[in-house]
Amino acid sequence: ELTGFEYTLNYYIIKDINAPLLYITLTRGAHLLTAMDEHLEDSHPSIKSMVLEHRKDKGPMRIRMRHLPESKIKEIEDILFSTERPVQQRFYEGRGINFRTGDIELWPTEYYLCGGHGLTGIFVNEKAETTLPGLYAAGDVSLVARGHLSGAFVFGEIAAEEATAFAQKHRVKEIKLKEVEQLKKDLAQRMEQKNGEVSIEEFEYKVRRLISDYVTPPKNAYKLNMALWWMDRFQKEIREKVRVRHIHDLFKMLEVENIILCAKLSATASLERQESRWGFWHYRADFPKKDDQNWLKHIMLKQETPGEIKVTYRPIIKR
Structure with a gap:
């Protein structure tokens, strides 16, 4: 999650x-x-x-x-x-x-998503465990809010120790070769996009520009819904219109694909949180006040199937 x-x-x-x-x-x-x-x-x-x-x-x-x-x-x-x-x-x-x-x-700078310097990332507990058994996270990809370098060191060590203990208790599962073959097939198909009408550099520029237009604050429902519409479109067009000349273009394509997904996740969470919080970082012009009564909680995101983002809530733990 x-x-x-x-x-x-x-x-x-x-x-x-x-x-x-x-x-x-x-x-x-x-x-x-x-x-x-x-x-x-x-x-x-x-x-x-x-x-x-x-x-x-x-x-x-x-x-x-x-x-x-x-x-x-x-x-x-x-x-x-x-x-x-x-x-x-x-x-x-x-x-x-x-x-x-x-x-x-x-x-x-451009707006971005970060755990170490912000409040965004993979949900982890005090053992650096994610909600996926056997997967541990630390540093900027994990939600160790504003942990910066010291947080990365601490949770990096915790993750290493916990992952080692987990590996010692569990046998390595057999690799699902069918999934591996499907991934190889997908990458091979992308390498065939040599006649695409748009370079990956041009495509990335447009993706970033539209993210800046619609996902970043000041936010409102119209902008965020437009962001979701564009990200859905980009997810299709990157496979239909982008030109892949060599392996470097393929790597760049995969990076841009992840940028699109992150923007979609951000727009989804921003649309869900119908209040303003954290100063300008999440300012909703259509909900300009902070609302602790209804929104003092975590918004959790999970992708169960490609293209479908499930939204749930998790309470704030007070100790």
Whole structure:
């Protein structure tokens, strides 16, 4: 079972590259500014506060380091360009950004679904067990809400220990060769789509654009129903119109297919939760108030047959 798919999260990070920056720069004296050069909280601002400033038309936010001593800037560069994300050095050089003279723009990301930084994922208990016996989950794919890196470490170790114990008690089941052959047949058929009229890159662009149009907040019933209509259509068209030239296109096709399914799950959960909760991350313009009386519970999703999503509820456990 899955849960939390109505929690559509976005972050506020470096424009055009998905890479961290705030905790490395602000903790070493960098300034956080609005487009109007207004100073925001420099120590550790919340993502929500930055998004709110952006929505007040004060964006883009910027990181400024030109006032820092050379030794401190070099310290920041050493972390960013080695330990954290080496590709950032090439990115900044390509943009002509020098920390000593220029600012770094921050912008809202696309909306996404995540367990470690949000509230979305595979439902697990305290043993990292999912509702499917023998399957364990940890990290960003599991709902260990806002566990971040430490949560991934802790639940990763728990999952490893529990999975080991499970494997020692249960014999490996025989592989269902019929299902394996069906999967191989399906992949082979996809590789035959060499004459499709749309490239997988164009198709992915349209999928992502329609998700941004209809699944993300502010939400309402019309937009969410349109999202479901489009995702159903995309699930058919990816097998009918998309061109597959080689194995890389096939991998990309499978990735886009999963993006479509996740968007469908998110729209379904968002449509079900007829209230607003978690600030802007699930804001329903047609249900703008939080409603603890009716909606203080988990919305659970399960796909029993292809294309059919079953919705149930699970109570909040209070200890």
